[in-house]
Amino acid sequence: MSDRSPLPPVRLHTEAELARDALAAPVLTRAARLARWAGPGTRVGAGGELLDEQLPAAAAELGLDADTEGVALADEAWRVAVATGLVEIGDGADGVGAGAELALLTSGSPKDVLRLWLGAMESVIAEAGVLDLDGDEGFAEPAAGGAERAAEAEFLDGVLGNLYLLSVSEDGPVPLPALAASMIVPDDMPEPTDDVLEQVSEAMMRLDEQFRMLEPVGLVEFRPVDEALMAEGGTAGGDGQDTERAGEPDDTDVTRYGLVRLTALGRFGLRTRLLDAGFQAPVVGDLAGKGADALLHGTAAFPQAAAQEEIEQWLARHEPLAGARELLAAARGDDDGAPLRRLRCQQALSLVGTEAEPALREVLDDPELGGLARVWLTEKGAAHVPAPTESLIFWLTIDTLAAQLAAEGNSEELQGLVEGLARQHSGFFDTAWRVDHPATTRVLEAMGRLHPDKRIAKEARKAAFKARSQHRP
Numbered sequence: 001m002s003d004r005s006p007l008p009p010v011r012l013h014t015e016a017e018l019a020r021d022a023l024a025a026p027v028l029t030r031a032a033r034l035a036r037w038a039g040p041g042t043r044v045g046a047g048g049e050l051l052d053e054q055l056p057a058a059a060a061e062l063g064l065d066a067d068t069e070g071v072a073l074a075d076e077a078w079r080v081a082v083a084t085g086l087v088e089i090g091d092g093a094d095g096v097g098a099g100a101e102l103a104l105l106t107s108g109s110p111k112d113v114l115r116l117w118l119g120a121m122e123s124v125i126a127e128a129g130v131l132d133l134d135g136d137e138g139f140a141e142p143a144a145g146g147a148e149r150a151a152e153a154e155f156l157d158g159v160l161g162n163l164y165l166l167s168v169s170e171d172g173p174v175p176l177p178a179l180a181a182s183m184i185v186p187d188d189m190p191e192p193t194d195d196v197l198e199q200v201s202e203a204m205m206r207l208d209e210q211f212r213m214l215e216p217v218g219l220v221e222f223r224p225v226d227e228a229l230m231a232e233g234g235t236a237g238g239d240g241q242d243t244e245r246a247g248e249p250d251d252t253d254v255t256r257y258g259l260v261r262l263t264a265l266g267r268f269g270l271r272t273r274l275l276d277a278g279f280q281a282p283v284v285g286d287l288a289g290k291g292a293d294a295l296l297h298g299t300a301a302f303p304q305a306a307a308q309e310e311i312e313q314w315l316a317r318h319e320p321l322a323g324a325r326e327l328l329a330a331a332r333g334d335d336d337g338a339p340l341r342r343l344r345c346q347q348a349l350s351l352v353g354t355e356a357e358p359a360l361r362e363v364l365d366d367p368e369l370g371g372l373a374r375v376w377l378t379e380k381g382a383a384h385v386p387a388p389t390e391s392l393i394f395w396l397t398i399d400t401l402a403a404q405l406a407a408e409g410n411s412e413e414l415q416g417l418v419e420g421l422a423r424q425h426s427g428f429f430d431t432a433w434r435v436d437h438p439a440t441t442r443v444l445e446a447m448g449r450l451h452p453d454k455r456i457a458k459e460a461r462k463a464a465f466k467a468r469s470q471h472r473p
Contacts, residue, residue, distance in 0.1 A: 006281075006282060006298075006301050006302070007165060007168065007274070007279060007282070008168045008302055008303055008306045009168070009282040009283055009285075009286065009302065009306050009309075009310060010164075010168040010271055010281065010282070010283055010284065011283070011284045012264070012267060012268055012284075013264045013268070015110040015111060015114060016110050017264070018110070018114055018264065018265055019113040019114055019117075021264060021265040022114055022117035022265060023105065023113060024218070025120070025216065025217050025218030025265070026216040026217075026218075027076065027077060027120055027124060027216045027218075028080070028105075028116070028117055028217070028218075030074075030076075030077035030080075031077045031078070031080040031081035031084065031086050031120060032081070032086060032102065032105055033061060033062060033077075034061060034062070034074070034077050034078050034081050034086075034087070035086035035098045036098060036102070037061045038081075038087050038096050038097055038098060039097060040096065040097070042054065042096040044089060044096055048082045048087075048089040049078070049079065049082075050078045055071045055074055056071065058074035058075075058077075058078060059071050059073070059074040061074075062074055076124070076213075079123060079127070080119075080120045080124065081099075083119055083120070083123040084101060084116050084119035084120050084123070085099040085100065085101035085116075085119070086098070086099050086101050086102045086116070087099050087102075101116060104116060114268070117217075117218070117265070117269070118269060118272055120217055121217050121218075121219060121269045122273075124213060124214060124216075124217045125156065125160070125214065125219075126153070127213065128156060128209075128210040128213040128214055129149075129152055129156040129157070129210075130149045130152055130153060131152070131209060131210065131213075152206075155183065155203075155206075158183050159179060159180075159182075159183055159207060160270055160273070161270075162179060162183065163179060163260065163262055163270070164267070164270040164271070164281075166178075166182075167262040167267060168267065168306075169303065169306075172261065173221075173223075173259040173260065173261040174260050174261065175254045175257060175258070176204050176207055176208065176211075176225065176257050176258030176259065176260060177200060177204060177254070177257050177258075179207065179260065180201075180203040180204045181200050183203065184199050184203060185200065204225065204257065204258065205225075207258075207260075208224055211258075211260050212224060218263060218265045218266070219262070219263065219265065219269055219270075220260050220261060220262055220263060220266050221260070221263055222258070222259070222260050222261075223255065224258055225256070225257055226255075226256040226257070271283075282298070284309055284313070285310070285313050286298070286310075287299065287310050287313075287314060288310070288314050288317055290314075291326065291330070292314075292323070292326040292329070292330035295310070295311065295327075295330070295344075296330050296331060296341040296344045296345060297337070297341065299311065299344050300337060300340045300344060300406070301407075307344060307347065308347065311348045311351065312351065314348070315348060320352050320353055320355040320356045321355055321356050321358060321359055323352065323356070324349060324352055324359035324360065325359045327345045327348050327349060328349075328359060328360075328362075328363055328369055328373075331344075331345035331368070331369060332366075332368055332369065333368075334368075334438050335438075336406070336438070336439075337406070338368075338438075339399045339400070339402035339403035339406060339439060340402075340403045340406040340407055342368070342369075342399060343400070343403035345372070346375070346376070349372075349376050350379070354380055354382070357377065357380070357382055360373040360376050360377055361373070361377070364386060367392075367395070368399075370388070370392055371388060371392050371393070371395065371396030371399070372396070374386070374388050374392075390431075394431055394432060394435045395435055395436070395437055397421065397432075398432065398435050398437045398439060398440050398443050399439070401414070401417065401439075401443045401446070402437070402439035402442065402443050404417060405439075405442070405446050410449065414446070415450045415451075418446075418447045418450045418451055419451060419452070421447075422447070422451060422453075422456050422460075429444070429459045429460055429462070429463035430463075432444060432463055433463040433464070433466040433467040433470065434467075435467075440467045441464050441468045444460050444461075444463045444464035444467055445460075445461070445464045447460040448460035448461035448464060
């Protein structure tokens with residue numbers, strides 16, 4: 001995920017709720033127990049890692065068997081304890097003991113707890129990002145080679161970014177094949193090739209192991225790939241048929257291929273990582289206390305549902321008439337972003353009651369706002385709404401199409417609007433190119449691209465040429 005445009009806003013739990021979730025995360029709980037267990041007799045290596053002979057005792061302290069899995073969990077918990085400062089490694093043989101951060105888990109503020117949890121999360125993600133699956137008995141081992149390690153870590157970062165984006169947009173479990181495919185299948189590939197499906201299948205195997213590691217830190221809820229399916233060889237390639245299903249599972253098979261869901265704590269954690277990486281990752285309600293200009297600018301790139309939620313919170317803090325006046329003032333402008341601001345303004349005003357009517361009547365003669373004002377007054381059943389002139393109708397049409405183009409690009413919905421407009425107004429292009437709107441040329445060019453009828457598309461392109469010539473200095 002490399003695009004730095006604002007992400008959809010995420011709804012976060014309170015810090016107190018998140019801190020309670022963090023304290024319940026098994027990885028942090030185990031790390032704290034080992035921090036309390038550590039003492040002068042604890043033997044560690046040069047990097048602060050527990051020596052092999054200490055691991056069985058550490059596993060026992062955690063109530064785990066001293067088998068391969070138990071020892072691995074104890075080793076992970078110790079590394080997290082060291083990484084987060086729950087354990088301090090000093091100089092000399094007697095330099096191991098509980099760190100100053102340990103007390104914060106019981107007496108610190110929610111912010112303190114969340115800071116420690118973020119450290120634990122980063123430690124686990126770093127470990128998960130450098131694994132391969134070639135170890136004995138199927139256990140993951142550190143990937144060899146600096147370049148391979150960097151590529152694996154970058155791949156997992158991308159997967160987590162896509163998981164965040166999918167989660168804040170839909171907030172449901174994401175099929176593992178879809179998550180793997182989001183990183184591998186090119187957007188412009190209509191049907192994945194066998195080679196691409198094989199790559200998706202291999203990525204699923206890595207992600208299955210990685211999400212097993214990430215679940216105990218509280219980042220995700222994970223339903224692993226069905227072990228019976230693994231035995232059949234389906235996700236690893238098998239006879240080819242299962243590989244195809246792994247890349248494109250149907251509704252009846254999807255759960256066998258794994259499901260992952262970001263937790264509330266995970267949304268907080270990944271948002272923090274994205275902010276640190278330079279992404280714009282807003283929170284629902286960030287704009288509620290700001291002015292209408294910030295609201296309309298800020299929600300411009302949001303999906304419809306996210307914009308609606310943000311607008312509702314803003315309106316809840318404003319008296320209807322004053323709020324409507326502020327929104328209308330912020331919607332003015334002839335810059336490239338103005339049409340989308342006016343679309344968001346319309347969306348906001350549709351939620352305001354008839355108390356706002358005076359504000360809409362005040363802008364009836366405004367060349368930029370008069371059209372949307374008439375639409376609002378008519379929809380609210382107001383009396384004595386003046387009929388729009390033809391020029392105003394065409395201006396509003398261009399403005400609306402420009403807003404849709406900015407919001408969704410060349411979408412199917414926009415194509416439908418274009419087709420309906422050309423069908424209802426046979427002479428549309430004869431007049432449209434004369435409309436004095438900054439986006440006229442851009443809109444007509446888009447109509448020429450989008451309309452499936454070659455004759456009408458040609459008319460749109462000719463109109464765009466005329467509009468470009470008319471507005472050329």
